[in-house]
Amino acid sequence: MTTANEPPIIIARDVHKTYDTGRVQVHALRGVDLIVPRGEMVAIMGPSGCGKTTLLNCLSGLDEVDAGAISIGGMDLATLSDNQKTEFRAKEMGYVFQSYNLLPVLTARENVEMPLLVSGTRARVAHHRALDVLDMVGLVDWEQHYPAELSGGQQQRVAIARALVNQPQIIWADEPTGNLDSGSSKDVMDLLCRMNRENEQTFVLVTHAESVASRAHRTVQMRDGCIVSEHNNHS
């Protein structure tokens, strides 16, 4: 984790988000404030429907906010166009989802290569870099396999490799162990913690699992669209 003098990498102020389904309005976020220092691993917890995933989507620029401000690495997301946000995501962020979201038509290596190719890396360079990262997550021998040929834990490790391959500043993980058994969950969390430790990357995790949250530096509790409490796990 970086020093206190360094500005936080994520700053969210009074963030509001409402979904209009036509019949009813759902207030998903009701004035959320959150600051995350560079290199921190933060876990967001709370019951279903409390707004955890919505907060993650808004912070990562995948979704628009109705009110409030979000700054990532000093960049105000509201000032960026859709294309600029996309480019920002491609270069500075990585994503890990509960259901892995690997492209089923691409092999493990091709899935990992994808973010590099999107950001304009040459195919040959992307190829080697993808293999390196797969090696890092222990799946280099599975590079030619399609997602359907991998176990859940393996797929999630490929997804993590894809999130890390661009060496992003922030990694967003939405229930990264939600679909995994306890053994695989531990492996995945070990991996995430190692990356956080070795690369000083910032991790924001949404989870239901206490065991996952306890591995983070800090846990933020949400309820009904608001942050209701937070505590440091390793104080």
Next chain:
Amino acid sequence: MEELYGAPMSVIALVLAAMFAVMIATLAFILLRNPIVFRLAWRNVPRRRAQSILIVVGLMLATVIISSAFTTGDSISFSIRRSATDNLRSLDQFVRVDSDSPVWEGRSVPDEFPESVFDELAPIFESDPDVESAVPALISNVSVVNPRSRQFEVNAMLTGLDPALADQFDTLATSSGGRVDIASLAPNEVYIDREGADQLDVVVGDELGVALGPDRLTALTVKGIAEGWYFKRLETQVVLLGSLTQVQDLLDRQGLLSTILVSNRGGFSEGERLTAGIQERLAQLPAIRDRGLELFPLKSEIVDQANEIASLFVSIFTVFGLFSIGVGVLLIFLIFTMLAAERKREMGMSRAIGMKRAHLVQMFVAEGGIYSIGSAAVGAALGVAVGFGLVYAVAGAVAQGAPTDEFTLSPHVNLRSVLVSFFVGSVFTFLTASFASWRVSKLNIVRAVRDIPEPQMARASKSSLVWGIVLIILGLLLVLLGFRNDQLTVFGLGASLAPIGLALALRYFGAPQRGVLIAVGLYLLAFWLLPPSVFDAINEDWNQGFSIFFISGALVVTGGVLVTMNNSKVILGLAMRTLGQVPRLAPVVKSAVSYPLRTTGRTGLSVAIFAAIIFSIVVMATVNTSFDQLFDDRDRLTGGYEVIAQGPGNIDPFDDTERSITNVGASLNPVTDLAAIVDAEPTLNFVSRIDGRPSVGTLHTIYDAEGRLAGSLGAEYEDTFLTGVGDDFIASNHYGFTLAIPEFADGDEFDGAAVWRALRDRPGTAVVSALLVPARDDFRPFGVGDRFRLDVEGLYIENDSMEPIEISVLDKKSGTFVDLTVIGVLDDTLFFFFMPPSVFTSTSTLEAALPRTVNATRLFFNVERGSVDADKKIEAALFPFGMDTIDLNQQIDDRRSARRSVLDLLTGFMALGLVVGIAAIGVISARAVVERRHHIGMLRAIGFTRWMVGLSFLMESSFIALLGIAIGLSTGLLTSFNLVQDIQSDERDVSLVIPWLRVVIIVGGAYLFSLVTTILPARQAAGIAPADALRYE
């Protein structure tokens, strides 16, 4: 239209209606037995409106093609019938001399019969409840000139009717509003019909010159202009009306009739329907039959002919639309397979909560039924609109080549045709959907619920082995059958099915799927693209029809698709090494190519749809363009002549109705010495000369002849023409021979001049038209039907030579048999009837054999280069002989242009199939957006911009379309090359010409439209918000 492919339309409609009823009963059964299943199906339809509309569009395309073909047929039938109504007016039937009657056996057949016949028949007609009236008549072809306006017409008809009965038959008014009163005519007065008056620029009181016989130019004064006529043929330009006795006197045929015109009760259709009953009652009356006469049902014949032509057109359009209909069925299958893929999870869930497999089938069948009915209804209606468009286009094309503007094609459709199209569309869509439903209902519940792809089995199931064995046995049987009967299509089909069966069997024993499929694909490609010489080496006597085009097309395209789809890594590598090198484009290319290559089933189907249509259009366009070169060899087509003169009624010698009342070829003033006439006429000084003699030719054709092979005792004599070829023709013509006896062989060809000389120098020798000899490769749109042919075992026009063939030909008029030896077969010259489809011998042979003289029927003229209006000048000079002229070069140009237009139209009709291909791509794209919503969100999360997502979808469609185009284009061009090479062995003038511009326009257009279809789904995909997409499951 009454028949299609030989089956009565009423039966077809009935069978289809019964099938439709079964389909409705099935739906009703599902509704009553399992209302919840039916409700699920019903609610699925409006679930995604845009997708449902797309599905209806996709499903209806085959129906559109069928419906448009029927509409075209109905329009043609209707137009011919209307033209018949216009020309025949009240006439339904007539009594005439029956040249086939046994009464005339061994006697000469007269042209007329005594008036007393009418006296006998009149009371019978009067007492028949269905006969309105009957009138005796004498009708003759004449030529007419109007000296005042200097206009003349050789296609005129002089009609003499009993004045008292004519009024009962049909009441005609004059242009001044009075009544046409034939009884009041003076001996030198006639009425003229309105069109004739316009043609000759006649006013009342004009004195017309009418050529009635040798040096018999009679002057007749026009008393009035009649707004109508009593009888007229399609090509008749002028009708002169007089009284019976007056015309008998003019023609010197006192007491004789050529016909008795009979009018049935009721209007056109009602009257025509009464014909059969009247025929049954009256045709066999002794007063008719025993006198060698017949009651000829002219209107019914024309109606039948109209129906036959319409049926032929529908057959042609449906045959040419076969690829489109086929790919339409593939699209239906594709749509239902994709629908099933979309609902896989739901289906798994349904099965998990207790639904049986039968319920899933019923649900899909019910949904398929709803879509089938909706799409067939839209398709049948749209097909009528497309058919009307085709009719306008055909009308334009026909008008270019038609000799007169008498016949006009008008759009028309019968309710029965619309219903048949609707039934065909709904029943076939339903059946395809049912088959697809049965297939997709076989699912593993867990895999379906978790949406896990089906695993690739190391070895196929036992049913694969059973099917494999069945196909191997069937294939080998077909190979044997095809080889024994010299049927290349059957042989090829068998030779393709057997390896497919072997592949299925090998899969059961664990052979890898990819390797097996590639091997089958390569085999199909290699087999169907083998040069014709290889097949000839197996068997020299192959017969092949038009069906080989479709069989080979379908199988060669299947081969191409199998090889391509199973080499996805190569294609992906190729794409990445080219487009993938462009920075930022690499991930788009990878995503665009990977998706279709992983879903090989649906991609393969879409590629096959596109490839099959491109294949058919490329082959059609290339072969037609290559054939078009035949028109360039003018000497071969025209025999070296530039102008033909012929008597009226010569236009379609096959048509019995054409020689209905006035005997074709019977001329009142026959040409006896053409060279002398040319020499004596100073205005014909532009006619070329050979050794000082005019370069002209004369044919003397007997239209009432019958022939059979000599020695075929007991065999029936069949109708044919027998033509005497004048020495002048033998000396001046350049017509060649496709076949002759070995002594005339000259290298690979035959010495045509020597054959013609032999005809002159060896009495009793003959040659025949190519249409009288069977062909192995029967691509001819028409032949001589059930008329006389040289059906000698092993004799085909494709042979290298022939042995002399003895035949016997009967001149029915004189009852004389002429024994002839056929020594050659004339060149097959694109069916230009410049030479009649006849048996040809020399005039000296004919004169020696027959007790009568045969008049000259067709005169050929070779004119000096640069002669202007030669045809018109010849027609003017031959006016007293009643001869019409044809400018052969103009005729060839007109026919070439009309042929091109009609073939372009057929190509356009085939191109309707491209709509199917384009729709397939649209369906896939729309489906992909729904299916990949989650993936789109993920791509957006890792850095795909909106533009990249949209571009990825566009590239995916491009990829499918381009693969289809590449396979269709390459296999189409190779097949065309083989076809042309095969044709070259018989047609030296044909060489491969690829119409690149046309191909580029078709292919480019198809590609562009496929992109346009994808733009909407691509925009939709690009517009999906990443957070929404990721939330969506």
